[in-house]
Amino acid sequence: MPDLLNPRNDFVFKRIFGSEENKDVLLAFLNRTFAESGDPPLTEIVLLNPYTDKDAPRDKQSIFDIWAKxxxxKLINVEMQLFNKYDIEKRTLFYWSKxxxxxxxxxxxxxxxxxxxxxxxLNFSFIKNDRYHNVFHLREDHTGxxxxxxxxVHVVELSKLDDQSVPTGEGLVNWLLFLKGIDKSNWEVLTMNExxxxxxxxxxxxLSQDREARRRYEERQKYLHDEASMIEWATKKGKAEGAMEIARNMLALGLEVPIIAKASGxxxxxxQSLKSNL
Structure with missing residues (x-):
């Protein structure tokens, strides 16, 4: 049997959770998510953008988020993010507001x-605490x-899960361990819980055995890796250019080269080369 596809790939994630035939899977996942924030269980959901074969893995217009009502x-948006695209908090608020x-x-x-x-x-860590599931609301600072x-806004960080430890009861963590890629030998325990x-x-x-699904998965995986590489390159380039600008400004103030080197990195x-060219 071929290796299992990565369920964190947003194309695969939407096929599993965002198709009409698997609406019960999404409902169960959402209820476990909302249970951790004290919300009552949902009885029914409507998929607003169900997966179709028209979702092209490399097409920027294809939406691999899951929209439900x-x-x-109440509107629900579920997004799987394999790589850190940076400014996630602003990006989240922007799309929430839209x-x-x-x-x-x-x-x-x-x-x-x-x-x-x-x-x-998220397939990476972002919130500065040890909780794998953080929930944010709009509240007054002093009185709550x-x-x-x-x-x-729910932020679920798979990287904070201990994938060596299999839960003994029901709950969201079973779903997250499946998404994180826990060894298949533990699947039976997870399904007993959920x-x-x-x-x-x-x-x-x-999907892992379907040739066309695997082809589309690999195409999407390549697109995501290319996108992550471009973001990383742009970030490094921006930092380098920022350091050069800082150094030029400090030279203009007449500071010594060793001090500027230490401050700018x-x-x-x-x-010294920048100083010579001023």
Whole structure:
């Protein structure tokens, strides 16, 4: 049997959780997620952008997030992020605000706006604590009084999970260990805790054996790696250019080369070269 595909690849993730035939899988996952923030269980969800074969792995227009709506009209956005695209907090708020504001048509009252929930599942660490699941709301600093319940952001960090330890009971951690890629020998224990996980596992095994699905997966994986490499290159380039600008400004102030080198992180030879060219 071929190796299992990576369920953290957003193409595969959407096939497992964002297709009409697996809506019960998404519902079970969401209920475990919301249970950890004290929310009552959902009974039904509607997929607003279900997976279709038109979702092209390298097409920037293809949306591999999962958009859903509850019976009460609450909007839910689930996104798997394999690589750190930086400025994640601003990116999250930007896309949350677009989903929130898009609910209103011209002339409609603000009372029509429903709660929007964002769930970011990260393959890297971002929040500066040891919790693998953090939930954010809009509250007053001193009293904890909630200004509005309309915004809720979940940040789930797979990197903070101990993948060597198999849980003994039900809960979100079983789903996250599956996504993290826990050894298949532990799958039976996970499904005993969470029976609906079996369907997610069966879907992953089917996709892993399907030639077309594997081809599209590899295409998407390459796109994600290329995108991550470009971001890393741009970040390093930006830092280097920033250091050069700092050094030029300090030279203009008449500071000594060794001091500038220490402050900017550049070598003394580079700073001396900049000084010669001023």
């Amino acid at each position: 509850t019976d009460e009209g 989903r929130y504001s898009s609910q209103l048509q011209e002339g409609q009252p603000y009372t029509e706006l429903k709660k929007c929930v964002t769930i970011n599942i 009084i909630e200004l509005s319940d309309d915004i809720e 029976p609906t996980l079996k369907k997610a596992m069966d879907t992953l095994e089917f 550049l070598s003394e030879a580079v700073v």
